[in-house]
Amino acid sequence: MVKALLLNQEDKKTIAQLTEISIDDLPQGEVLVDVACSSINYKDGLAVTGKAPVVTQFPMVPGIDCAGTVIESTDERYQAGDKVILTGWGVGEGHWGGMAEKARFKADWLVPMPANCDETKAMQIGTAGLTAMLCVQALVDGGVKPESGPVLVTGASGGVGSVAVTLLAKLGYEVVASSGRVEENSELLKALGASSVLDRSELDRDARPLERQLWAGLVDTVGNKVLATALSQMKYDSVAAICGLAGGFALPTTVMPFILRGVRLQGIDSVYCPFAKRQAAWERILEILPESFFAHACNAISLEQVEEYANKIIRGQVTGRVLVKL
Ligand code: NDP
Numbered sequence: 001m002v003k004a005l006l007l008n009q010e011d012k013k014t015i016a017q018l019t020e021i022s023i024d025d026l027p028q029g030e031v032l033v034d035v036a037c038s039s040i041n042y043k044d045g046l047a048v049t050g051k052a053p054v055v056t057q058f059p060m061v062p063g064i065d066c067a068g069t070v071i072e073s074t075d076e077r078y079q080a081g082d083k084v085i086l087t088g089w090g091v092g093e094g095h096w097g098g099m100a101e102k103a104r105f106k107a108d109w110l111v112p113m114p115a116n117c118d119e120t121k122a123m124q125i126g127t128a129g130l131t132a133m134l135c136v137q138a139l140v141d142g143g144v145k146p147e148s149g150p151v152l153v154t155g156a157s158g159g160v161g162s163v164a165v166t167l168l169a170k171l172g173y174e175v176v177a178s179s180g181r182v183e184e185n186s187e188l189l190k191a192l193g194a195s196s197v198l199d200r201s202e203l204d205r206d207a208r209p210l211e212r213q214l215w216a217g218l219v220d221t222v223g224n225k226v227l228a229t230a231l232s233q234m235k236y237d238s239v240a241a242i243c244g245l246a247g248g249f250a251l252p253t254t255v256m257p258f259i260l261r262g263v264r265l266q267g268i269d270s271v272y273c274p275f276a277k278r279q280a281a282w283e284r285i286l287e288i289l290p291e292s293f294f295a296h297a298c299n300a301i302s303l304e305q306v307e308e309y310a311n312k313i314i315r316g317q318v319t320g321r322v323l324v325k326l
Pocket of ligand 1: 040041042043127128131154155156157158159160161178179180181200221222226243244245246247248268269270271313314315316317318319320
């Protein structure tokens with residue numbers, strides 16, 4: 001028996017309970033993992049609170065990411081003792097996830113632990129960090145250079161946002177961090193590398209189809225009016241990498257930024273990102289991310305505190321990344 005957080009549904013309400021599960025009850029997969037850490041991502045918040053129907057079957061062990069050591073494997077790519085990272089693939093939604101002391105996964109879903117990484121670092125980065133890297137890579141691949149102009153990051157105090165700010169600043173970009181918590185988080189965002197912090201309220205409004213051209217690049221984790229306003233302020237031939245919906249899934253925009261300024265919109269998905277791209281992104285994050293990120297922007301909690309932090313992340317009250325120690 002191993003300790004786990006288990007989600008059940010009663011009268012359409014999600015109930016989270018700390019319990020013990022049998023290893024025999026773990027879902028099928030080639031690789032059994034001794035989980036060292038998981039983390040709290042926005043989607044974990046949705047799953048644990050039941051705020052949105054991301055969990056497709058109950059009972060469910062949440063945890064869309066984790067890192068640990070292989071206990072046994074029937075796939076030749078992994079041997080007992082290997083350290084591995086898991087993010088995405090519907091884990092914690094339709095397949096039991098990382099918030100249990102043991103988990104069983106398909107070998108195809110795993111990434112070998114990079115040489116300069118360990119379980120703690122891997123989950124301080126986690127799904128959010130991987131997604132931030134994919135966003136930054138999309139800007140780089142789209143030709144956005146430090147000399148192209150400022151890059152806007154929305155939802156900057158969150159997991160994806162804080163990693164994106166740090167990565168972009170380290171790569172030499174001028175980063176403007178948009179946040180709804182300017183007073184609380186300006187100091188941290190500047191320590192991570194933001195040149196300035198923009199109050200979310202300046203973007204969270206009805207935008208004109210085209211506004212003054214400000215941004216050479218955009219990493220958006222928020223969606224809705226914030227994204228629509230940012231799009232109307234994109235420079236000619238700029239790139240917007242969009243990955244999130246913390247402010248809602250609507251996009252009340254017009255075709256104008258795209259047809260008159262050649263703005264390119266790149267959607268980012270980390271869940272089904274192919275292995276080669278995923279592995280390259282992990283290597284690259286670890287090359288770029290400074291040690292100061294782990295010191296300033298990461299907290300650690302226990303499995304007992306997951307429900308509390310799931311509620312916090314949904315209310316927009318989490319800053320940076322939250323590691324869950326198993
Ligand atoms: P966090 O909650 O850590 O970050 C989101 C941030 O958005 C908050 O910290 C807050 O920043 C801001 N925010 C919160 N609520 C609102 C609101 N109502 N209106 C506007 N801004 C708000 O979440 P994550 O970083 O884990 O995820 C961010 C988003 O990216 C989520 O929507 C998530 O689902 C998505 N995501 C997508 C992935 C993909 O593969 N496409 C993978 C990972 C995440 P501040 O206070 O600074 O404004």
